[in-house]
Amino acid sequence: MPGLFATLSATAKALEAQSYGLDVTGQNIANVGTAGYARREVILTTTAAPDPFSMGAGVQVSGVTATRDRLLERRLQLEKPSETREGAIADALGVVETMIGTSGSSIDKQMSNFFDAASRLSADPTAATARQDFLLAAQNLAGSFRDMASRLASAQQAADARVRGNVDEINGLTAQIARMNNQLGQVDPNGPQALTLKDQEKVALDRLTALIDVTAIERADGGVDLTVGNGHPLVIGSDSIALSAPQTGIAGFVDVTTNGNSILTEVTGGEIAGNIQVRDQFVKDYQTRLEALATQFVTSSNAVHTAGVDREGHAGGALFTTVPASGIAASMDVSTAIAGTATTAANLNKIAAGSIVGAPGDNQAARDMANLRDALTMDSGRATFSDSWGQLAYKVGNDTQAAKEEQASRQAIVNQVQSLSDAVSGVSIDEESMTMLKYQRAYEANAQFFRAIDSTLTTLFSIVN
């Protein structure tokens, strides 16, 4: 037969356990919107009876668990980097697509205007207005090439800046995870502190996997070790190894290194991979295409112009000049001999419209220039200038669309895995609320008898005594 103290002890434990269980339910409700929070469940165990004659010593809380599906979480960590990489590409290329402009409103329009001006010049090669019109069209076209080259360079620099920003954020997160690893090693691995730390670590890890594809290896104490690329350590226990972003890459762009080793080509997922791809592949490809177009345009038009004769009877000079070291598209401009400078006036007579000396009405050079519109000068003689620009614009649009579709596809996978993960770990506020209400209602149904029972007990006491 248990003694009074044993009974009181059992009652106290039961009260404590029940209070703890309800507190956990309250925690679940309070954290329904907290990122990374996994639903807690109380593990109650019956306390062993102190002697063979006792019914038991009550109930006690033996632990609290966070309901998590490690497999789903790992799957999510694998899918997330691909989704965010495509998202970063789609976002950046969306901006480039806007820069390129719609068909007929960008460089293609300026090229068309230039050839139209050459046609008008051929119709009246001695007219000053036609020559002025031609000069203006040439200047506008050169300006368009420069502007486009500048915009693409800006897009590349913006991607480079984002890579740098990604590295800073990654370093912040790995340092944070290392600190949590350290804390996890100092607390009870089954206690509520450890669960809270794991929740916070999951949030940091989720963001990290959105930034870069890492390999996470769970530690015995609940923390994680992280590696990147071909096994380069990022976090080992309580130590984090920071990534660096020295400006030693191509064209002064940042490299991504760890312990002095470049991992630029090893990073294949996350926002940083998307930004690297935008900078080093996509925009670079567009720049190459633009440069090829500008180079061929300058070469062809200069060839026509130098083969012609200007109004002063001299052989035509170069129509366009460039500074190859700065890039043809980026430096393309109309020759100062024709357009003048800040201090010298334009000389329209330097425009070579004919090809015969002493024949003012000759328009051969102007006609040849206008005919360049349909000449198959690009893509090894298979495309016109306009075709070549169209291909570039199509490539940008196609890349953007492909990235968006890939992102949508990856997003669907991430959502599906997230839903499955939430079904296990998430807190349903309705479920928790209804659980508490159900218990309360059930208790109230019993409580309606308490007054009668109390009265009965009093009566019985009086009889017994």
Add this chain to the structure above:
Amino acid sequence: MQPSVDREPGAHPVAVGLRTTLERLAAALTNVNLDTLLACEGEMASALAATNKPVEVAPESRAATARELLAARAALVRCSRLGATLADLTRLSLASQGVGQTYGRRGESRATAGVHALEAKG
């Protein structure tokens, strides 16, 4: 002939019935066992119905009956405390979500600010 001093229903079985039911209820509240909570309602009604008839106490069972009554009263107090805790926690938890006392299955009175107010808790 003298009537039996411990005729059915005697005080002792009634006390045992009440004590057993109240302890089951307390255990159900402790372990958060809804099925037992619901079952206790009927048991409680039956135990009380038994007290409607006159009861007498046999001298030999007086001490045992007294112990049962003490245990029953202790169980009753425990149930009241557990119930009060449950009610308070339910009320506070619902209030923290912006859910008032008129909360129903469709959550008519649910406010929007409550959840966010307590998010910092965990």
